Amino acid sequence: MLARQSQLAAPDRELARFRFRVGLAAVAVAAAFVLLASRLFHLQVVQHAYYSTRAEDNRISLVPIVPNRGVIVDRQGTVLARNYSAFTLEITPSRVDDLEATIDGLSKLIEVLPKDRKRFRRLLEESKTFESLPIRSRLSEEEVARFAANRYLFPGVEVKARLFRHYPEGSVGAHAIGYISRINKRDLEIIDENEQTNNYKGTDHIGKSGLEQKYEFQLHGETGYEQVEIDAGGRAVRSLSRSAPVQGNNLTLTLDIKLQAMAEKAFGDRRGALVAIEPATGGILALVSTPTFDPNLFIDGIRSDDWDQLNNSPDKPLLNRALNGAYPPGSTFKPFMALAALETGKRTPGQAISDPGVFNFGGHQFRDDKKGGHGIVDMHKSIVVSCDTYYYVLANDMGIDAIARFMGQLGFGQRTGIDIEGESPGVLPSPEWKKRRFRRPEQQKWFAGETISIGIGQGYNSYTPIQLAQATATVANNGIMYRPHLVKYITDSRTGEKTMIEPEPLRVLPWKRQNIEVIKRALVGVNIAGTSARAFAGAGYTSAGKTGTAQVFSLKGAEYKASRVKKELRDHALFIAYAPAEQPKIAVAVLVENGGFGAQSAAPIARMVFDYYLLGKLPKGAAGEDDVEED
Amino acid sequence: MSQQLLERLWARLVGHVDGVLLLLTLALMATGLATVYSATADSSSRLLAQALNMTVGLCVMWTVAQLPPQKLMRFGVPLYLAGVVLLILVFLFGIKVNGARRWLSLGFTRIQPSEVLKIAVPLMLAWYFHKHESALKARHYAVACLLLLVPFALIAKQPDLGTAILVGAAGFYVIFLAGLPWKVIVGLLAAGAAAAPFAWTMLHDYQRKRILTLIDPTTDPLGAGYHIIQATIAIGSGGSFGKGWLEGTQTHLEFIPERHTDFIFAVYAEERGLLGNAVLLLLYLLLIGRGLMIAANASTLFARVLAGSITLSLFTYVFVNVGMVSGILPVVGVPLPYMSYGGTALVTLSVGVGILMSIQTHRMLVRQ
Numbered sequence: 001m002l003a004r005q006s007q008l009a010a011p012d013r014e015l016a017r018f019r020f021r022v023g024l025a026a027v028a029v030a031a032a033f034v035l036l037a038s039r040l041f042h043l044q045v046v047q048h049a050y051y052s053t054r055a056e057d058n059r060i061s062l063v064p065i066v067p068n069r070g071v072i073v074d075r076q077g078t079v080l081a082r083n084y085s086a087f088t089l090e091i092t093p094s095r096v097d098d099l100e101a102t103i104d105g106l107s108k109l110i111e112v113l114p115k116d117r118k119r120f121r122r123l124l125e126e127s128k129t130f131e132s133l134p135i136r137s138r139l140s141e142e143e144v145a146r147f148a149a150n151r152y153l154f155p156g157v158e159v160k161a162r163l164f165r166h167y168p169e170g171s172v173g174a175h176a177i178g179y180i181s182r183i184n185k186r187d188l189e190i191i192d193e194n195e196q197t198n199n200y201k202g203t204d205h206i207g208k209s210g211l212e213q214k215y216e217f218q219l220h221g222e223t224g225y226e227q228v229e230i231d232a233g234g235r236a237v238r239s240l241s242r243s244a245p246v247q248g249n250n251l252t253l254t255l256d257i258k259l260q261a262m263a264e265k266a267f268g269d270r271r272g273a274l275v276a277i278e279p280a281t282g283g284i285l286a287l288v289s290t291p292t293f294d295p296n297l298f299i300d301g302i303r304s305d306d307w308d309q310l311n312n313s314p315d316k317p318l319l320n321r322a323l324n325g326a327y328p329p330g331s332t333f334k335p336f337m338a339l340a341a342l343e344t345g346k347r348t349p350g351q352a353i354s355d356p357g358v359f360n361f362g363g364h365q366f367r368d369d370k371k372g373g374h375g376i377v378d379m380h381k382s383i384v385v386s387c388d389t390y391y392y393v394l395a396n397d398m399g400i401d402a403i404a405r406f407m408g409q410l411g412f413g414q415r416t417g418i419d420i421e422g423e424s425p426g427v428l429p430s431p432e433w434k435k436r437r438f439r440r441p442e443q444q445k446w447f448a449g450e451t452i453s454i455g456i457g458q459g460y461n462s463y464t465p466i467q468l469a470q471a472t473a474t475v476a477n478n479g480i481m482y483r484p485h486l487v488k489y490i491t492d493s494r495t496g497e498k499t500m501i502e503p504e505p506l507r508v509l510p511w512k513r514q515n516i517e518v519i520k521r522a523l524v525g526v527n528i529a530g531t532s533a534r535a536f537a538g539a540g541y542t543s544a545g546k547t548g549t550a551q552v553f554s555l556k557g558a559e560y561k562a563s564r565v566k567k568e569l570r571d572h573a574l575f576i577a578y579a580p581a582e583q584p585k586i587a588v589a590v591l592v593e594n595g596g597f598g599a600q601s602a603a604p605i606a607r608m609v610f611d612y613y614l615l616g617k618l619p620k621g622a623a624g625e626d627d628v629e630e631d
Numbered sequence: 632m633s634q635q636l637l638e639r640l641w642a643r644l645v646g647h648v649d650g651v652l653l654l655l656t657l658a659l660m661a662t663g664l665a666t667v668y669s670a671t672a673d674s675s676s677r678l679l680a681q682a683l684n685m686t687v688g689l690c691v692m693w694t695v696a697q698l699p700p701q702k703l704m705r706f707g708v709p710l711y712l713a714g715v716v717l718l719i720l721v722f723l724f725g726i727k728v729n730g731a732r733r734w735l736s737l738g739f740t741r742i743q744p745s746e747v748l749k750i751a752v753p754l755m756l757a758w759y760f761h762k763h764e765s766a767l768k769a770r771h772y773a774v775a776c777l778l779l780l781v782p783f784a785l786i787a788k789q790p791d792l793g794t795a796i797l798v799g800a801a802g803f804y805v806i807f808l809a810g811l812p813w814k815v816i817v818g819l820l821a822a823g824a825a826a827a828p829f830a831w832t833m834l835h836d837y838q839r840k841r842i843l844t845l846i847d848p849t850t851d852p853l854g855a856g857y858h859i860i861q862a863t864i865a866i867g868s869g870g871s872f873g874k875g876w877l878e879g880t881q882t883h884l885e886f887i888p889e890r891h892t893d894f895i896f897a898v899y900a901e902e903r904g905l906l907g908n909a910v911l912l913l914l915y916l917l918l919i920g921r922g923l924m925i926a927a928n929a930s931t932l933f934a935r936v937l938a939g940s941i942t943l944s945l946f947t948y949v950f951v952n953v954g955m956v957s958g959i960l961p962v963v964g965v966p967l968p969y970m971s972y973g974g975t976a977l978v979t980l981s982v983g984v985g986i987l988m989s990i991q992t993h994r995m996l997v998r999q
Contacts, residue, residue: 014764014810018935021808022927025943029919032950033912039957043867044905051867058864059880231884232861 060240061230064202067221068163070248072177072211074257075283075488080177081212083163087139089147090132093124095156095234102154103135109150110143112136119301123182131204132158137300155233164299165205171294172261175320176253176287176420176486178210179295181302199223208298211251211486214419218490221248247493254283254488262612263288266605266619271593273321275469275484276609279584281503282473282482284418285613286588287466289321323418326426326462327591330548330598331386332576333457335519336471337394338379340406342515346398349518352378359392362449366392383522383546384530388456395455400446403454404430409509410471411481412463417506418484426467429460458551469589472576475523476544476584478516479509520544524581532575535603541614544584545577545606547598570594575602579610586613647696647992649925652984655918656692659969660685662899662911667972669877670891670898677891677972684974688981695985699993700934703986707758710751711778717744718785725789733789745786745794749979750986752782752798753940756805761933767810775806790835793951793963800947804940809932841961861886862897863958873904891972893964896956915949915968925991934990941983 043051072081089110096102103120106112116136123133135157139147144159151158165180183191183206191200194217200206202223207213224245228236263274267290274288291313297306310318319325341347357373359366368374368388374381382390395403408414413428427433431446438444453459466484474481483506489498523544527536531547550572573595578587588606595601611617664681671677695703717735721744725732734741756775763771779802787795807816831839844856865881874880879901881887887897900908922942929935945968952967954960966976 014932015935017810018808018932018939019927021810022923022939025804025808025939026920026923029916029923029943029946032946033916035959036950036953036957037909037912039954039959040866040900040905040908043863043957044870044900044908047867048870051864052870054864055868055881058861058886059884229880229884232886237884 058232059229061228061234061236063226063228063236065224065226065242065245066163066202067223067245068247069165069180069221070215070219070250070493072219072251072253074253074255074260075285076256076258077252078169078257080169080173080253080255080257081165081167084166085161086137086164087144087159088134088162089136089139089143090134090158090160091120092132092156092158092234099124102157106135106147106154106157109146110136110139115303118304123301132160134162134300137162137164166299167295169257169261170296171292172264173255173257173287174210174292174295175289175322176210176255176260176284177295178212178214178420179208179298180205180212181208181298182206196220205299209422210420211253213421215251215487215490219248219251221493222246249493250491252488252491252498253486254278254281254285255287255486256285256613259609259613260286260288262618263605263609264290264292266608267592270595270601271315271321272595272602273325273465273591274588274605274609275322275466276586276588276613277469277473277482277484279473279477279482279578279587282470282484282506283488283503284484284486285586286609287322287486289319289323289325291315291317293317320420320422321591321593322465323420323423324464325591325593326424326464327572327574328459328461328550329457329463329468330550330572330574331388331457332468332546332548332574332589332598333455333461334386334391335383335475335523335546335576336407336410336412337391337403337455338383338522339475339511339515339519340403341379341394341398342518343406343511344398344402346402347379347394349379352376352381353390353393355387355389357389359389359452361392361396361452364449366452379518380522380525383519384525386531386547391455392452395451395453396448398455400430400451400454403451404428404433409507410474411506412467412471414467416464416466416470416484418466419486419501423466424464426464427460427462429454433460457548465589465591468574468576468591469587472578472589473584473587474509475516475519476578476587478513479511481506481509520581523577527577531599532577532603535599535607539579539607539610541579541610542581543577543579543610544581545575545603547603548574548576549596549598550574552594570596573598573600573602575599575606577603577606577610579614586610647988648693649696649921649988649991651921652918652988652991655914655921656689656969656984659911659914659918660688662914663895663970665876666895666899666902666970667891669879669902670882670895671972672877672883680974681972684977687974688977691978692981692985692988695982696988696992698989700931700937700990703754703937703989704758704761704933707751707754710747711755711782714744714747714751715782715785717742717747718782720744722785722788731789731791733791743975745782745789745791745798746975746979748782748786748798749794749801749944750982752779752802753805753937753944756802756809757933757937757940760805760809760936761931764932769812772806772809772811772815775802775809779803779806790838791964792838793965796951796963797944797947797965801940801944804943805936808926808936808939838961841963844962858888858894858962859958861888862894862956865897865901866957869901869904871905873900873902873907876902878902893952893966893971894956895970895972896953896967899970900957912953915946919943919946919949922987925987928994929990930994934994938987938990941986945980945983 068083071079073079091102093099103112103117112135120133120135139159147159167177183204187206191197196217199222207216222245224243226242227240229238229240231237263286272290274286275284276286277284293310355368355373355375355377357368357371373389374385374387377387377390407428413426415423415425434446435444450459454461470484482503485501487501489500491498523546524542526532527543527545532545536543552569552571573592575590575598578584588609590602590605592601608619667681668678721732721735726734726736726741728734733743733745735744756778759775783795783799786798844859861881865879865887868881879898881901882890882898887894890898919942922938922945926935926938926942929938948965948968951960951963951965955962966973968980
């Protein structure tokens with residue numbers, strides 16, 4: 001071979017070499033094509049299933065369709081919480097390279113205020129998912145059109161139609177209705193615990209307080225899903241299939257929003273609480289805590305200055321005083337003490353004492369309100385004139401255990417079970433309670449002297465206004481006790497079926513009818529000739545009531561400013577009542593913080609509530625502290 | 632009489648056309664046109680523009696085929712010199728687009744001189760070897776390498792790695808086919824392997840990133856890896872028989888980037904499947920085979936190495952593009968012959984195929 005090659009002429013040798021190299025190249029080409037073909041075989045045959053799935057995942061997106069939240073209406077059908085649709089401008093941060101530049105660009109088209117930027121930044125910190133976050137809400141039609149024309153300039157930004165919650169009555173009944181706000185980490189845990197995670201895809205608001213929180217899973221509804229084909233930009237190209245969302249269930253309340261508004265107005269600028277209950281059902285007619293707040297502020301993420309104002313105000317508008325404020329009941333405790341005396345056989349109605357105006361016990365003087373005393377006092381008179389001495393003696397005779405047992409049955413010192421979260425239990429004093437409450441042995445001991453002031457509703461006694469209202473309603477209802485509740489019935493959005501919140505008797509107290517009548521007669525007497533006679537003068541119905549004045553028991557953690565101290569040290573005014581006396585339709589407990597005497601500031605509010613509820617009469621103008629006396 | 636005239640006209644028309652090359656070209660053009668239509672379904676203007684590009688390409692091919700190789704040889708030096716001068720002008724005054732200086736403004740239009748070198752370099756080198764055919768020495772190979780290195784470096788500097796590789800490959804094929812000794816080839820390969828780490832540091836950041844994303848595209852799924860991932864999904868989801876023409880979801884929902892230009896193979900593979908790919912690869916293989924046959928049978932050194940270089944360049948285009956789109960080569964801007972949208976590449980390609988036809992048809996005449 002070598003020999004033959006050398007014999008060839010130069011051009012032929014060159015040609016042979018060339019052909020050899022072309023042949024080599026052909027082999028290389030063939031090898032390269034085999035490589036390509038095997039790669040394609042690998043992708044298109046071996047891994048075909050995997051890449052098909054990837055392509056489908058690319059193409060198809062499940063878009064949750066958020067259901068309409070259930071509506072809340074009062075007993076007359078007045079809408080208290082509703083939804084409206086509005087356009088929001090939203091940014092998906094994961095799809096935007098330069099957020100600041102994008103927002104700057106947007107602000108040239110659509111007004112973006114510093115507070116909008118601030119809120120967006122806060123939402124950005126909170127969210128870690130690929131969700132879209134609002135930079136502006138409630139766009140006008142014109143703004144939507146302006147953005148639509150320039151949409152191509154802003155990838156990752158879109159206009160979405162979203163449902164917003166609105167509370168048409170504003171601050172009226174805010175503590176009862178509550179509000180919704182953006183879902184946070186804590187809420188996510190709750191959603192997860194309730195196995196609702198899938199149902200909350202796409203939902204970004206959740207009930208945070210009041211009924212909105214308690215009935216969250218009723219109000220929310222079922223999320224629907226739409227299968228859409230999307231392009232590489234994430235834009236929906238067409239819909240493939242759709243399962244419609246199911247609207248949340250509607251709540252109809254026992255609350256009467258007009259009564260509520262009237263009662264709130266009656267407080268004026270005073271702090272306090274009022275609970276009005278329908279004794280025969282436990283349905284709550286009004287649940288007042290003043291000052292109140294506008295729940296609409298919370299929906300879109302509350303502005304920090306609004307939040308500071310609400311949170312740092314010494315008046316604590318966010319505190320629901322009716323459920324979380326615990327106050328000594330003062331003299332409003334006396335009728336329950338009297339009933340306890342009758343039921344335990346410690347007193348008969350006719351048994352009387354001679355009141356010297358003071359009760360000496362263990363070297364300590366317990367004074368009566370009235371210097372020199374009330375003279376001869378039987379049970380009826382003790383309630384009508386609110387004689388302290390009668391109850392000092394009674395408490396001492398009964399002993400703390402008997403008192404605690406009776407009051408516990410009436411619901412004092414326990415959560416009532418109202419359908420709002422976070423109710424406080426208050427304090428029903430007893431030797432056991434003291435043992436639990438205090439650490440050191442010398443503090444744990446119960447002293448007989450401590451029982452004396454319990455008798456007039458002072459001392460360790462500390463109850464929420466709703467407990468007081470429940471106890472009053474129970475007496476009005478002759479011992480049949482109901483769980484206070486705000487929701488009358490739930491309407492299923494699919495079937496229209498109404499689920500009544502049954503007025504279930506919590507317990508039926510085995511009181512003797514004649515004993516109850518003694519107390520009731522005395523309470524009627526209070527409003528006719530007793531401490532609150534003036535407030536109820538000329539009422540077109542019979543009513544029963546009891547005033548109370550509680551020494552200030554400083555609120556937990558409250559820090560009063562020096563300039564306010566004087567007013568803050570004034571006594572709390574209380575009043576419990578029901579009407580009409582023969583067939584009670586409404587029972588109330590009223591508390592005015594630092595309102596002084598119950599007869600002066602609390603009783604007139606009850607009168608106005610009764611007048612309105614029973615007679616449909618509206619009070620003349622807003623009632624201030626002072627014009628009440630002239631009334 | 633008129634019969635005779637027609638016959639002469641027909642002979643004039645087809646005399647220098649290679650039937651096999653023409654048929655393969657037309658088949659590839661038809662496939663390409665259909666795929667461009669699918670890739671740009673939203674605008675038929677692209678389809679018409681590409682059809683026009685192809686018509687121009689066919690005319691260029693026919694015209695070049697009429698020129699005998701001796702005449703073509705004369706273009707070598709001036710075309711090469713003009714190309715290098717233009718590259719220097721680009722280096723000095725070029726317009727910067729996306730960080731690369733590739734274009735030269737002529738006031739009314741812009742040109743990309745590096746494209747000219749794809750033909751000019753093999754033409755020049757083939758002429759050079761042809762001239763020294765009788766006594767080829769080591770220094771001739773050295774000079775040839777230098778002639779190749781100048782434009783290669785200028786283009787790589789722009790930077791335009793894709794074109795630089797193609798020009799470099801075209802030149803290398805000429806030198807290789809002209810008989811570059813194996814000792815040198817082996818030595819060059821060894822030196823290349825040794826210099827690889829050094830070359831790595833010379834690469835631009837974006838070029839390095841492309842190589843890294845090839846190794847693991849998932850490291851940057853939204854950035855550089857996106858092209859590779861989406862193209863691979865498109866190809867893989869096409870399966871054996873494809874999703875059907877105009878039915879590719881990756882294509883029509885715009886997941887494939889550059890889908891009517893560099894990544895058009897992904898569109899084709901998604902819609903036509905493995906079967907379609909086999910047909911397409913076979914067409915290219917036949918085209919390359921025909922080119923190599925023409926080279927092997929050519930009568931002069933010039934014609935041989937030029938035909939061989941043009942054919943192997945064509946192969947390089949196909950291999951680099953399909954390899955890149957299917958994820959076995961890094962992403963470099965190389966179009967797929969006859970498939971990718973774009974006029975410039977089509978004209979360059981047509982000149983090349985025209986030269987092949989010229990070499991094949993004029994060989995007969997020379998022998999006769």
